[in-house]
Amino acid sequence: MKNYTAANIRNIGVFGHGGEGKTTLTEAMLFNAGLLERLGKVENGTTTTDYDPEEVKRTISINCALAPYEWKDVKVNIIDAPGFFDFYGEVTAAMAMADSALIVVGAVSGPVVGTEKAMDMCKKSGKARMIVVNQMDRENANFDKVMNELNEKFGPSVVPIQLPIMEGGKLVGYVDTVHMIAKKYDGKGEKDCDIPANLSARAQEVYEALTEAAAETDEALMEKFFEEGELSREEIISGLNNGILGGDITPVCCCAAQPNIGVCTLMDNLVKYMPPASMAKAPKAVNPKTGDAVEVKQDGKFAAQVIKTVIDQFGKYSILKVYSGVLSADVVPYNTREEKSEKPSAPGIMRGKKVTPVDKLIAGDIGVLSKLQYTATGDTLCDASAPVQFEAIKFPEPCIKLAVSAKKQGEEDKVFAGLNKLLEEDPTMALEKNAETGDMLLCGLGEVHIDVLCAKLKNKTGVEAQISDPRIPYRETIRGTAEAEGKHKKQTGGSGQFGVVNMRFEPLTNGEDFEFVNAIVGGVVPKEYIPAVEKGTREAMKHGVLAGYPMIGVKATLFFGKYHPVDSKEVAFKSAARLAYKEACAKAQPALIEPIYQYNITVPNEYTGAIMGDLSSRRGRVLGMNPCEEGTEVVAEAPLSEMFKYATDLRSMTQARGSFTSQFVRYEDVPAFEAKKIIENAQKEEDEEE
Numbered sequence: 172m173k174n175y176t177a178a179n180i181r182n183i184g185v186f187g188h189g190g191e192g193k194t195t196l197t198e199a200m201l202f203n204a205g206l207l208e209r210l211g212k213v214e215n216g217t218t219t220t221d222y223d224p225e226e227v228k229r230t231i232s233i234n235c236a237l238a239p240y241e242w243k244d245v246k247v248n249i250i251d252a253p254g255f256f257d258f259y260g261e262v263t264a265a266m267a268m269a270d271s272a273l274i275v276v277g278a279v280s281g282p283v284v285g286t287e288k289a290m291d292m293c294k295k296s297g298k299a300r301m302i303v304v305n306q307m308d309r310e311n312a313n314f315d316k317v318m319n320e321l322n323e324k325f326g327p328s329v330v331p332i333q334l335p336i337m338e339g340g341k342l343v344g345y346v347d348t349v350h351m352i353a354k355k356y357d358g359k360g361e362k363d364c365d366i367p368a369n370l371s372a373r374a375q376e377v378y379e380a381l382t383e384a385a386a387e388t389d390e391a392l393m394e395k396f397f398e399e400g401e402l403s404r405e406e407i408i409s410g411l412n413n414g415i416l417g418g419d420i421t422p423v424c425c426c427a428a429q430p431n432i433g434v435c436t437l438m439d440n441l442v443k444y445m446p447p448a449s450m451a452k453a454p455k456a457v458n459p460k461t462g463d464a465v466e467v468k469q470d471g472k473f474a475a476q477v478i479k480t481v482i483d484q485f486g487k488y489s490i491l492k493v494y495s496g497v498l499s500a501d502v503v504p505y506n507t508r509e510e511k512s513e514k515p516s517a518p519g520i521m522r523g524k525k526v527t528p529v530d531k532l533i534a535g536d537i538g539v540l541s542k543l544q545y546t547a548t549g550d551t552l553c554d555a556s557a558p559v560q561f562e563a564i565k566f567p568e569p570c571i572k573l574a575v576s577a578k579k580q581g582e583e584d585k586v587f588a589g590l591n592k593l594l595e596e597d598p599t600m601a602l603e604k605n606a607e608t609g610d611m612l613l614c615g616l617g618e619v620h621i622d623v624l625c626a627k628l629k630n631k632t633g634v635e636a637q638i639s640d641p642r643i644p645y646r647e648t649i650r651g652t653a654e655a656e657g658k659h660k661k662q663t664g665g666s667g668q669f670g671v672v673n674m675r676f677e678p679l680t681n682g683e684d685f686e687f688v689n690a691i692v693g694g695v696v697p698k699e700y701i702p703a704v705e706k707g708t709r710e711a712m713k714h715g716v717l718a719g720y721p722m723i724g725v726k727a728t729l730f731f732g733k734y735h736p737v738d739s740k741e742v743a744f745k746s747a748a749r750l751a752y753k754e755a756c757a758k759a760q761p762a763l764i765e766p767i768y769q770y771n772i773t774v775p776n777e778y779t780g781a782i783m784g785d786l787s788s789r790r791g792r793v794l795g796m797n798p799c800e801e802g803t804e805v806v807a808e809a810p811l812s813e814m815f816k817y818a819t820d821l822r823s824m825t826q827a828r829g830s831f832t833s834q835f836v837r838y839e840d841v842p843a844f845e846a847k848k849i850i851e852n853a854q855k856e857e858d859e860e861e
Contacts, residue, residue: 175246177449177469177535182248182492183441184269186262186292188285189231189254191277192305194218196428196437197238197251203435204240206522210431219523220251224630225623231255233623235265235479237490237521237537245442248537254285256827257617260566260599264479264548266292267564268492268537270451271299271415273441278304278312278425281320284827290325290421299415299446301422303437307335307342308427318423330384331377331423332411332440334370342427345436346370348377349407356432384420385410408443416446448535453494455562456551459507465559469534471495472554473502476561480548480596483524484631487595489543490521491552494561498538499531505555506545512555515540548598566598569614570818570831573621574642575602576611578635587611589632593624600624607644607721618819643812644766645849646838647715648724651760652677657751659743670743672696672704673731674751676759679724685712688728696732700744704729707745711752717761717846718853723838727752763846764838766811769794772821774829775802781824789813790842801828808836812845 185193198218202210211217216227220236232253239248252265266272274289276282286302293300304317314335321329336344336353344355346366351374354361366374385407386396392410396402402410414420424440426433453467454476467474473496481488491498498504500517519526521539532538546552551561577586587602590613594600600621601614613636615621625636654675661668679686687705696704705727712722732747770791774782782805783793791809798804814833821829841849 173241174530175533175536177533178447179244180246180248180448180535181441181445182250182268182270182448182451182535182537183445184235184250184252184265184272185275186252186265186272186285186289187254187275188277188280188283191254191275191280191285192428193254193275194221194232194251196275196303196305196426196434197249199428199431199434200247200249200438201238201240201522202431203438204242206240222524223627225626228626229623233258233261234481235261235268236523237268239520239522239537242438243442246536247438247441250537255619256284256822257615257620257623259288259616260597261479262288262292263564263566263599266296266298267476267478268490269298270448271301271445273445274300274302275305276302276317276321277309278306278314278317279309281317282324287324287828294418297418299418301415301424301441301445302329304335304423304425305428307337307425308430308432310340312340312342314425321423325421327380328384328414328419329421329423330381331425332381332444333424333436334374334377335425336367336370342425342432345425345433346374348374348381349411350404351375351378354436361436381411382407384414388413388417388419412444412446415444416450451535453561456559459558459560467495467559467561469495472557473498473504474551474553474557474559474561475504475532476564477543477546477548477550477552478564481521482592482596486541487543488521488526489515489540489546489548490537491540492537493532493534495534496554497531497533498540503555504540504543504546504552505558507551507553507558507560509545509550511545513540513543513546513552516542547595564598567616568832569599569601569616571617571621571816572603572612572614572641573618573815574610574639575613575621575625575636576639578637582634585632585634586628586636589628589634590624590636593627593631597624605641605644608642610641612641613638616818617822618816641815643815645718645720645841646764646766647717647720647722648762648764648838649676649678649722649756649759650762651758653755653759655751655755655758657747657749657754659746659750661743662738667735667738668740668743668746669733669735669738670700670740670747671733672729672744672747672751674704674708674748674755675728675730676752676755677726677728679726684723684725685709686726688726690728690730691732695734696729696744697734697739700734700739700741701729703741703744704732704748707748708752710745711749715761715763716753716757717763718850719857720763720853722756723764725756763841763849765841766835767808767837767839768811768814768833769836770805770807770809770814770817770831770833772805772807772829772831773799773801773803774805774821774825777802778825778829779803779805782821782829785820785824801830810839810841811835 235252250265334346353366355364386392388410475491475493477489479490519528577583715722794806
């Protein structure tokens with residue numbers, strides 16, 4: 172691949188809903204660019220960008236993958252992004268790499284959730300976008316219907332620059348509405364033809380809309396349009412480019428990727444209308460030493476950000492986007508987070524899983540480095556003499572947590588070491604230990620997301636993990652007051668052990684977990700043994716009297732006791748306190764309590780009824796509803812035990828349009844019928860352990 176300037180580089184992410192043909196379209200582009208001898212197929216697992224064993228097995232994209240090619244003296248870095256919502260961390264990475272987006276919409280399905288999400292991401296990140304209506308070869312394909320739906324959802328700024336010519340239900344050509352010419356495919360390329368009579372009026376209507384849209388992007392063009400009523404072809408294209416760059420115009424093309432019809436024309440349009448890398452702005456950056464804002468320009472010293480990490484049997488690859496300067500083999504990249512210099516191999520470009528070394532990567536380009544020792548996803552690499560640190564990439568937060576363990580006994584260390592290594596590739600996953608239950612929790616964006624990670628673990632390391640529902644950190648407390656005497660007496664021939672305590676246990680109303688009160692008078696329990704009583708009580712409270720869960724919200728008062736001048740010891744008073752605790756709390760109306768979380772659930776308005784009904788079935792309470800940009804924010808409280816798979820259920824209820832955040836608020840009593848089941852299960856587990 173020859174050297175290119177930033178003006179001749181296009182970084183284009185391919186986004187959209189799952190199953191709309193993004194990977195097939197990427198494959199067709201690579202084939203047309205002369206990089207493939209034959210077109211691979213997703214269903215056969217032979218495409219360039221779906222190379223992971225799990226992608227091949229499931230026939231879906233799981234990772235975003237690079238597919239650079241050369242077309243009309245332009246280098247195009249295509250980034251094929253997944254459409255399945257469990258892998259939106261990869262979509263975030265693809266959007267960070269891309270300067271513009273190609274959003275793929277099915278000619279039968281029309282714009283769906285994936286389309287909406289891609290358009291929304293482009294809007295929020297200020298990225299130019301083009302829509303391609305794919306699968307025009309399918310039965311019931313309807314371009315006009317799709318266009319109407321696009322305009323309904325996204326407004327009149329979505330304008331076709333192509334109209335398909337259909338004969339016998341097949342795509343045979345198109346009308347170029349910018350140049351007002353028609354082309355037909357002849358198997359070898361395109362040939363000129365007359366605009367079909369049935370498309371003439373529609374083409375003229377679109378041409379006028381495009382002209383007006385182009386005029387609105389520039390005052391001079393607008394003035395000329397008002398005076399003369401028309402613009403030259405060059406002025407229209409210039410205006411369209413301005414409108415596309417600013418996100419004010421979204422052009423629409425059409426093609427059929429599977430039979431490779433219209434893909435070359437799409438490739439022409441991507442080069443013609445999508446903004447070059449030279450016009451892209453670097454992310455916000457600061458000087459890591461001073462914290463002052465820094466403007467990173469392409470003609471400065473080397474600076475790049477690692478956007479994705481790939482680990483395979485050959486090592487670790489860091490995919491980066493160069494924002495300034497040049498990265499060549501003689502550059503020593505400096506990691507500003509770790510404050511250490513790296514010694515990587517020569518830079519390269521990645522196409523699918525294949526890495527090809529290159530002499531250099533210039534500002535605006537995307538490439539790869541291997542053998543980076545300290546660098547992780549999101550890190551900045553730069554020239555040590557001009558340190559900068561780019562703003563962190565905001566990946567989606569994990570929203571589901573499931574317990575993970577080794578399938579075979581004795582392989583725990585291997586499983587957790589393997590998972591930690593895999594987590595380097597995916598910032599949307601985490602591994603954490605619940606200190607209360609002892610569960611190791613694997614956190615991700617959905618059940619399929621977690622399942623795929625476990626499958627990758629088996630593929631790469633040979634060890635198997637198993638997933639289960641996490642244990643809920645229940646607690647126990649008391650609702651009444653009770654007193655008890657704890658007596659520990661032990662005589663074994665030598666000095667014995669003796670200690671007696673009289674204690675009162677009552678509910679604590681100040682929100683604290685435990686309060687110990689020393690109410691001894693007259694020295695009936697010497698002061699040196701008082702700490703042992705408190706310690707014994709605290710230790711005993713780790714196991715409740717109902718189901719063995721920790722006891723909280725208890726005030727313990729030591730008000731009387733006895734001791735022996737020879738046999739009394741700390742251990743005796745600790746044991747006596749434990750006995751008093753068990754007897755008194757069993758009489759003090761013990762209760763099982765559960766964690767209650769607040770959920771802020773954001774959904775389009777049409778789903779609020781379903782969400783509220785579902786929350787009610789989960790023992791939830793709706794606290795309020797607030798209007799927001801996405802529709803409605805439902806604020807509710809619900810028990811954690813009913814909600815740990817809510818991410819999956821919410822996605823199903825809202826066609827993946829809903830999202831939520833959660834936070835712990837308090838503990839509440841478990842309903843009697845639920846408490847009975849929990850206590851019986853705890854007793855059963857205890858009996859099995861014995």
